[in-house]
Amino acid sequence: MNVLVINAGSSSLKYQLLNMENESVMASGLVERIGDAKGVLTHKKMNGADEEKTVIERAIPNHKEGLHLVVDLITDPEKGVIKDKKEIYAIGHRVVQGGEQFNTSIRIDESIKQAIRDNNPLAPLHNPANLVGIEVAEELFPGTPNVAVFDTEFHQTMPPKAFLYGLPYEYYKELRIRRYGFHGTSHKYVAKKAASVIGKKLEDVNVITVHLGNGCSMAAVKKGKCIDTSMGMTPLAGVMMGTRSGDFDPAIIPYLVKHKGMNVHDLDDVFNKKSGLKGICGLNDMRDIHAKVEQGDEMARLALDMFVYRVKKYIGAYTAALGTLDIVAFTAGIGENDDIARKEICEDMEGLGILFDADKNKGRFASPQAIHKDGSKVQVWVIPTNEELQIAQDTVSTLS
Ligand code: ADP
Numbered sequence: 352m353n354v355l356v357i358n359a360g361s362s363s364l365k366y367q368l369l370n371m372e373n374e375s376v377m378a379s380g381l382v383e384r385i386g387d388a389k390g391v392l393t394h395k396k397m398n399g400a401d402e403e404k405t406v407i408e409r410a411i412p413n414h415k416e417g418l419h420l421v422v423d424l425i426t427d428p429e430k431g432v433i434k435d436k437k438e439i440y441a442i443g444h445r446v447v448q449g450g451e452q453f454n455t456s457i458r459i460d461e462s463i464k465q466a467i468r469d470n471n472p473l474a475p476l477h478n479p480a481n482l483v484g485i486e487v488a489e490e491l492f493p494g495t496p497n498v499a500v501f502d503t504e505f506h507q508t509m510p511p512k513a514f515l516y517g518l519p520y521e522y523y524k525e526l527r528i529r530r531y532g533f534h535g536t537s538h539k540y541v542a543k544k545a546a547s548v549i550g551k552k553l554e555d556v557n558v559i560t561v562h563l564g565n566g567c568s569m570a571a572v573k574k575g576k577c578i579d580t581s582m583g584m585t586p587l588a589g590v591m592m593g594t595r596s597g598d599f600d601p602a603i604i605p606y607l608v609k610h611k612g613m614n615v616h617d618l619d620d621v622f623n624k625k626s627g628l629k630g631i632c633g634l635n636d637m638r639d640i641h642a643k644v645e646q647g648d649e650m651a652r653l654a655l656d657m658f659v660y661r662v663k664k665y666i667g668a669y670t671a672a673l674g675t676l677d678i679v680a681f682t683a684g685i686g687e688n689d690d691i692a693r694k695e696i697c698e699d700m701e702g703l704g705i706l707f708d709a710d711k712n713k714g715r716f717a718s719p720q721a722i723h724k725d726g727s728k729v730q731v732w733v734i735p736t737n738e739e740l741q742i743a744q745d746t747v748s749t750l751s
């Protein structure tokens with residue numbers, strides 16, 4: 352049973368074809384610069400652990416053309432991985448914003464597309480692009496079921512005390528202003544995996560999932576249900592990120608308008624693209640920041656300290672929210688690869704029951720790895736995320 356996972360952006364289309372009998376990746380790739388004079392398709396065919404790469408550079412005028420090229424590659428008589436596109440059982444689509452309508456993945460029909468469209472105002476950069484991906488897949492794969500898997504669905508179990516803001520209640524009712532949270536497929540996958548690696552059921556443990564990539568978010572998962580998460584109505588809130596601010600005092604907004612003459616567009620641009628690690632030290636890639644810290648750069652050190660401190664505070668807050676904590680699970684680019692950040696976050700947390708093991712922590716991990724000392728009340732793990740697999744699993748379970 353093969354499932355194609357599609358993550359469509361405004362000018363890109365990421366895809367992965369998985370064989371769900373053994374949950375292995377058959378092929379994956381990325382179509383970029385759709386609509387530009389020169390588009391790029393980077394396709395990888397898996398041959399066991401090896402990958403065979405094909406790069407196509409040419410104008411790719413729209414998403415349909417992009418997906419057409421992908422279908423040609425995966426069904427190519429010599430280089431392909433399947434003979435016919437009919438061998439694809441279903442297509443799973445990442446959809447960023449499901450609002451309050453969707454607390455689970457769902458098979459797509461006209462009414463579901465309309466519901467996704469209704470959420471466009473909440474995710475104007477993402478949902479319209481996700482819809483394009485869905486419509487193109489419907490055209491190119493007639494008769495094949497499409498399933499929407501929402502970034503927000505895992506967080507829909509949050510209670511009102513966690514998802515509401517201290518704003519006039521009618522803003523929630525009229526404008527749907529509330530915390531939705533994002534990276535849901537990653538938090539779900541990692542929480543499940545964390546429970547399974549310690550031999551427990553997800554329903555029997557409390558987990559804090561720490562997704563640290565370019566975008567960073569954390570979730571408090573109590574007996575399998577998300578009770579709080581750090582991102583908000585948009586993916587700007589929470590911990591500090593590569594270029595996004597994370598939490599700050601909202602009164603700074605009118606202050607900037609008054610003193611810097613900034614408008615809505617300027618503010619959006621600064622908070623999303625010029626803040627976070629980049630806003631402090633000019634760099635947003637954690638590897639570059641470590642290199643600068645090594646050279647004694649004080650601003651890079653400050654940016655790293657701020658990043659670490661905020662993640663630490665959220666671990667404390669979510670421990671309180673959960674009541675008891677069993678596992679902290681690190682994931683994504685920084686969470687899986689950055690032993691310095693993990694060490695600085697987890698050190699001096701004995702009071703919370705975390706006995707961190709700096710030796711076990713050393714290195715980058717492509718499979719689950721415990722990084723706590725024997726006897727630590729709270730276990731700390733690195734759990735590599737797999738959002739595509741989670742989307743494929745949800746696609747299969749939605750259809751069965
Ligand atoms: P995205 O959120 O775009 O999916 P990723 O999960 O790939 O991003 O994470 C990107 C981040 O991971 C970058 O800040 C990058 O510096 C960091 N990263 C990747 N590899 C390493 C590494 N070896 N050491 C430290 N940080 C790393």
